[in-house]
Amino acid sequence: MIHFQNVTKDYDNQTAIKDISFSVAKGEMIFLTGPSGSGKTTLLKLIYLAEEPDNGAITIAGIETSQLKESGIPYVRRNIGIVFQDFRLLENRTVFENIALALRIRGVRERETKIRVYDALKTVNLRHKSDSYPKTLSGGEQQRVVIARAIVSEPAILLADEPTGNLDPDTAAGVVRIFKDIHAKGTTILVATHNRELYRNTGKRVLRLDSGNLVGEALG
Numbered sequence: 001m002i003h004f005q006n007v008t009k010d011y012d013n014q015t016a017i018k019d020i021s022f023s024v025a026k027g028e029m030i031f032l033t034g035p036s037g038s039g040k041t042t043l044l045k046l047i048y049l050a051e052e053p054d055n056g057a058i059t060i061a062g063i064e065t066s067q068l069k070e071s072g073i074p075y076v077r078r079n080i081g082i083v084f085q086d087f088r089l090l091e092n093r094t095v096f097e098n099i100a101l102a103l104r105i106r107g108v109r110e111r112e113t114k115i116r117v118y119d120a121l122k123t124v125n126l127r128h129k130s131d132s133y134p135k136t137l138s139g140g141e142q143q144r145v146v147i148a149r150a151i152v153s154e155p156a157i158l159l160a161d162e163p164t165g166n167l168d169p170d171t172a173a174g175v176v177r178i179f180k181d182i183h184a185k186g187t188t189i190l191v192a193t194h195n196r197e198l199y200r201n202t203g204k205r206v207l208r209l210d211s212g213n214l215v216g217e218a219l220g
Helices: 040-047 070-077 095-105 110-123 139-151 169-184
Strands: 002-011 014-024 029-033 055-060 080-083 157-161 188-192 205-210 213-219
Touching: 002 040, 014 040, 014 055, 014 213, 029 040, 029 169, 040 055, 040 157, 040 188, 080 139, 095 110, 095 139, 110 139, 110 169, 139 169, 157 169, 169 188
Parallel strands: 029 188, 029 205, 080 157, 157 188
Antiparallel strands: 002 014, 002 055, 205 213
């Protein structure tokens, strides 16, 4: 599903990731860990095509990204959902509207949009909050809305960048359970985190980054 071959990315003569190679199988769930500045976010941006590598090759779902034309990038992104640490919810839109927005932009019919949004809300246990506004929700609830927004288009790949960084341990554990439920349905998931408790005893692969280098791999 995802393959990096000797990938390097530099910013202003500063190396963000250096000569990294790894593969993620279809339907696999893995964790990326390492201290701040180790390259986790850059790696996710490369998968999402928000950045291009300076060297090496990246293949996503059989497509080598260097061969993509600009017009083809949105079509690849439609198969990738992203969960941000800082939520990025629209404060003047309800929970339902925040989640439905991406589908409406793509021209999905309203009947289908409602079905998908309510299914996504059911997955994150927030069906009862569909008419609420983000500012009335707790941090954990807002993060679950972000997850619902990321999965409403039924993406093949889900990326999460420090998804529990602003949450208390119990709430963070609940978010991880949701990821596991989504993974059980066949979604390929990559979670970037510096929190060891998220992957401890999961039995999932953990890739460890440090100063832009892939320095180890283990099972959580």
